[in-house]
Amino acid sequence: MTGPAPAVAAVRAAVAAALGDVGPGELVLVACSGGADSLALAAGAAFVGRKTGWRVGAMVVDHGLQPGSDEVAATAATACVALGLDPVDVVRVDPTGPGGPEASARAARYAALDVPEAAAVLLGHTLDDQAETVLLGLARGSGARALAGMPATRGRFRRPLLGLRRADTEAACAAQGLTAWQDPTNDGSRPDAPLRSRVRTEVLPTLDRVLGPGVAQALARTAAQLREDADALDGLAGELLAELRTHAAGLDVDALANAPDAIRRRALRTAMIEAGSPAGALSRAHVLAVDALVTDWHGQGPVALPGGVAARRAYGRLALGPADSGVQPS
Incomplete structure (x- = not known):
C-alpha cells in the first residue's frame, strides 16, 4: 500500500x-x-x-x-x-x-x-x-x-x-x-x-x-534570524518603556539617552504608536527626529508625527500627544 x-x-x-x-x-x-x-x-x-x-x-x-x-x-x-x-x-x-x-x-x-x-x-x-x-x-x-x-x-x-x-x-x-x-x-x-x-x-x-539556486531559502533563513533578534530587542525596549512610565509624566530623557541606540529607538517608536501615530506611516526619519530630542538637544521645537501627534521636550522629559494640545511634560 x-x-x-x-x-x-x-x-x-x-x-x-x-x-x-x-x-x-x-x-x-x-x-x-x-x-x-x-x-x-x-x-x-x-x-x-x-x-x-x-x-x-x-x-x-x-x-x-x-x-x-x-x-x-x-x-x-x-x-x-x-x-x-x-x-x-x-x-x-x-x-x-x-x-x-x-x-x-x-x-x-x-x-x-x-x-x-x-x-x-x-x-x-x-x-x-x-x-x-x-x-x-x-x-x-x-x-x-x-x-x-x-x-x-x-x-x-x-x-x-x-x-x-x-x-x-x-x-x-x-x-x-x-x-x-x-x-x-x-x-x-x-x-x-x-x-x-x-x-x-x-x-x-x-x-x-x-547567485545560484537557494536564494529563496537563504532569504527565509535571514528572516528567521532577524525575527529572533528583533523579538529580543523589542522585549528590552518594552522593559525600558515600562520602567520609565512608572515615574512622573513624560519620559526621562537622561534614562533614554543612557540606553543603547537600538533599544531607545524601538522604545520611542512604540511610544509614538501608543500616542496615536499610525505604525505604517512612521518612517525612520520620524524616529530619528524624536531621538534627536533626547540625544542632540539644542532647544528645538516639537516634532510633528503622522496622525496629528507631536513629540516635545521640556524640563528634562519627553512627552508625546496631540499636536495641538500644547501640553508640556511636568
Whole structure:
C-alpha cells in the first residue's frame, strides 16, 4: 500500500506540526482564496482534522477588486465543501481605506478572518512569499522588524506552510486532483502587475540565475534570524518603556539617552504608536527626529508625527500627544 505523494505528506505534516496545541473539538479555519497555496492547505487541514478531531472550516474573502471575484469565491467555497470542511463562509469586504488599495484590502481581509471562536486561522503563505517579503523590505530600506518577514504565529493566525515552496503546494493540488485558481495579478509579466508579482516573476529567478539556486531559502533563513533578534530587542525596549512610565509624566530623557541606540529607538517608536501615530506611516526619519530630542538637544521645537501627534521636550522629559494640545511634560 502506497502512501500519499511527498508534497501531500509534507503539507499534512506541516499542518500537524503547526497546530500541535489545538485540541479535539476546537475550530480551525482555513483562509482559502482557491489558489494552490490555500487549497493545498485546506486539503491538508481537512485530512489532519479528521485524525485529530478538530472542527475544520474555511473562510473565503471576496475583496471585489476584480471582475468575477464573486464567482471565484463561490468556486473556492465549493472546493472547500467538497474537501469536507464545515462551516464554509464567503465574506465580502470593502477594500477601500487608508494606505492604498493593497494595504486596505489586507487590513479588511485580516479583520474578517479574525474570528474569536476559532482556535486557529490558517494562512497559506509559503517560503516563496517570505522571500518576496524580505526582498521588498530590503528595497524599501525597512528595518529589522520588516526584514524579519511574516511570523509563523501571531495570535490566532498561523502560517503552517512557511517552510514549503510554492511548487510543493502546486504538486499537492495536482496529486489530489484539485483545480487551483490562477490569480491573474500573479503574472508579473503584465505591465499593471503588482510589485510583489514582478519580484516573483522577474527578480527571484534572476537572483537564482546569477547567485545560484537557494536564494529563496537563504532569504527565509535571514528572516528567521532577524525575527529572533528583533523579538529580543523589542522585549528590552518594552522593559525600558515600562520602567520609565512608572515615574512622573513624560519620559526621562537622561534614562533614554543612557540606553543603547537600538533599544531607545524601538522604545520611542512604540511610544509614538501608543500616542496615536499610525505604525505604517512612521518612517525612520520620524524616529530619528524624536531621538534627536533626547540625544542632540539644542532647544528645538516639537516634532510633528503622522496622525496629528507631536513629540516635545521640556524640563528634562519627553512627552508625546496631540499636536495641538500644547501640553508640556511636568
